[in-house]
Amino acid sequence: MIRLLISDDSAFMRIAIRKMVESHLDIEVVGEAKTGQMCVDMARELRPDVITMDVEMPVMDGLEATRQIMAATPCPIIMLSSLTERNSVTTIRALELGAVDFIAKKSSFVQLDIVQIGADLVEKLRYWAKKKTRLSTLRSFTASASPLAxxxxxxxxxxxxxxxxxxxxxxxxxxxxxxxxxxxxxxxxxxxxxxxxxxxxxxxxxxxxxxxxxxxxxxxxxxxxxxxxxxxxxxxxxxxxxxxxxxxxxxxxxxxxxxxxxxxxxxxxxxxxxxxxxxxxxxxxxxxxxxxxxxxxxxxxxxxxxxxxxxxxxxxxxxxxxxxxxxxxxxxxxxxxxxxxxxxxxxxxxxxxxxxxxxxxxxxxxxx
Structure with missing residues (x-):
């Protein structure tokens, strides 16, 4: 069973992500966080297999949450980012800090392609849940250590x-x-x-x-x-x-x-x-x-x-x-x-x- 933690300040997106995965019996949503700080705390408490992370959140944004999680309780993090220039730069930084992947979403809820994003998300969740053991390599990047080590x-x-x-x-x-x-x-x-x-x-x-x-x-x-x-x-x-x-x-x-x-x-x-x-x-x-x-x-x-x-x-x-x-x-x-x-x-x-x-x-x- 893949244990998923959803982190997004939008109630709509949290419900949408849950709907995307709930029909798949091998994926269980173990928690939902609406701030970056909540996500850090829940990651430490729940030890999920994968986290979906929004870029922009109150109290603590997705960048800082990613940095803290990868330092304390490493876990594959998939960023969900709107297709905007500003969010793309932030997503790139999150990937550099240790997030393993990202999914680009349209900025308007009306335009949100639930079917397309859902299929992409489920595929990535299954892939990265299997790769969780490679986090020793991921941590070397986030700690600015040599990937050769x-x-x-x-x-x-x-x-x-x-x-x-x-x-x-x-x-x-x-x-x-x-x-x-x-x-x-x-x-x-x-x-x-x-x-x-x-x-x-x-x-x-x-x-x-x-x-x-x-x-x-x-x-x-x-x-x-x-x-x-x-x-x-x-x-x-x-x-x-x-x-x-x-x-x-x-x-x-x-x-x-x-x-x-x-x-x-x-x-x-x-x-x-x-x-x-x-x-x-x-x-x-x-x-x-x-x-x-x-x-x-x-x-x-x-x-x-x-x-x-x-x-x-x-x-x-x-x-x-x-x-x-x-x-x-x-x-x-x-x-x-x-x-x-x-x-x-x-x-x-x-x-x-x-x-x-x-x-x-x-x-x-x-x-x-």
Whole structure:
């Protein structure tokens, strides 16, 4: 039985969430809190398997409640956030503090899609209830500890890694990431610093969230992090977060000039899609490095396969034991595509090495 604690200051939303789950016999609502402080107290008393957390609440907001719960009585927390710019920034911060997932809801009760949100919520509740034992990893993020610590203490099976011939410095980095991204990506960027080439990130997110995510990363790292726009020219040092709810593709109209276009792929089941991004990058004339990090499913694996077939380049995979969810990196690793398995900080350091500023070849001249 999954023990659920609902935290929302709206009586309507508390009733709505209860209605969403009450027909499922494996889910039991054990408590309802209307302030963040009540949620902290009830989490300590009831020890639920999962908590749904509203962003804006009186007395104590969802951010502070998440921080206190993850510090004292760690539990998977799913944020429910309205599709607004302000709430998206707050949700990103909550995910960085230890919340494991979020569900975007429309701001108007009249518009609330109970059926769609309910199906999404039940799926996430069941998934995260099973993953409760991974909270030792989640706590390392909230305590600002290295995600590598958990990985070093975990047994590692022998892995088959590809070898890559010596190549020029990379001219482009493409990165796919999903659940756990907001807590993990800052570690990569801080250890990476400014690259000598552009980076494009496909972070699974709905519209309205990626702009706030880019702004948050820019503030946290001091790097040039921006949300993608149509026909954006990719320049060295840029870190482009693909706009939520759509896909992006890389094009090279003439040698050395990389452009980014927004194009939703109807065949992709999640957006922004890493496979779509990776496949498009395979056509670039420069060396390309692919990175696959924490997330559910296998997005990025097929795109990395195309990249390897066409360019035989580096594919960096996050150490599964350091992931919030290890589906994406594990699928890439099991496909035999990875050239290295690294912690988030190590990925950043490796990228700074692989993407060192490219220098023009020198030619000897003879004096007659």
């Amino acid at each position: 958990a990985a070093k203490n975990a047994p590692t099976a022998p892995r088959q890694l590809r070898s890559v011939p010596t190549q020029q410095a990379a001219g482009l980095v493409v990165l796919g990431i999903s659940t756990g991204g907001p807590a993990t990506l800052p570690h990569v960027l801080k250890s990476m610093g400014r690259l000598g080439c552009p980076m494009v990130v496909a972070q699974h997110m709905p519209p309205m969230f990626t702009s706030g995510f880019a702004a948050h990363l820019r503030s946290e790292t001091g790097l040039d992090v921006v949300e993608s726009t149509e026909q954006m020219e990719l320049k060295p040092g840029m870190i482009v977060i693909a706009k939520g709810g759509t896909d992006v593709v890389v094009r090279e109209p003439f040698p050395g000039k990389l452009m980014l276009y927004q194009k939703t792929d109807a065949n992709a089941n999640i957006h922004p899609n890493a496979d779509v991004l990776f496949r498009s990058a395979a056509a670039a004339s420069c060396p390309v490095v692919a990175v696959v990090m924490t997330g559910m499913g296998s997005d990025g694996m097929l795109g990395a396969k195309d990249l390897v077939a066409r360019k035989n380049g580096h594919v960096l995979v996050q150490e599964p034991d350091s992931c919030i969810v290890d589906g994406m990196p594990t699928s890439t690793l099991n496909a035999g595509l990875a050239t290295a398995v690294l912690s988030p900080q190590e990925i950043g350091t490796r990228l700074s090495r692989l993407c060192a500023t490219r220098t023009l070849p020198t030619f000897k001249t003879s004096v007659l």
